[in-house]
Amino acid sequence: MTETTPVKEARLWSDNGWTARVIKNNDDDGWAVEMLKDGEPEPALVGPWTMGRDKKNPKPLDTAAFNTLVKTASEVIRRHEQQLHATLHKEVVVNVSGETWRVTLDIVADEYEPHALLAAHDSAGEEVAQVRVKADFKLNAARATAWVEDDFKKPG
Structure with missing residues (x-):
């Protein structure tokens, strides 16, 4: 560079x-x-x-105007990145049989094969399971609980 x-x-x-x-x-x-x-x-x-x-x-x-513009533009980019992350990443926490699970859904916005990765993390933060699902998979507490209760089998 x-x-x-x-x-x-x-x-x-x-x-x-x-x-x-x-x-x-x-x-x-x-x-x-x-x-x-x-x-x-x-x-x-x-x-x-x-x-x-x-x-x-x-x-x-001038210097002051340029510095203010850089700060403002940087904030616009940061907000855009946060919004994009929020759009492509969902997370819920559920309790199943006395254990706490963090279930995440990360959308892979591939032009040819869009999909998502559904993952379960135990209370220690370790990833226990991951499956590929459709990009339009809707993650919510009920679906996350059902997936954990079904031993992490790929949802239909």
């Missing part, structure tokens, strides 16, 4: 893996700023940008 030289221009700043670019806002006569993380094809954040004193041109980027 090569280090790039920081760019600090009025409408383009690039540093620490991020690029801020002030662009014409297509929706009105104003300006917008896009934040692009190095290596990503799409901006992580696009938002309105302040007009300069002449009310025609955009306010120039």
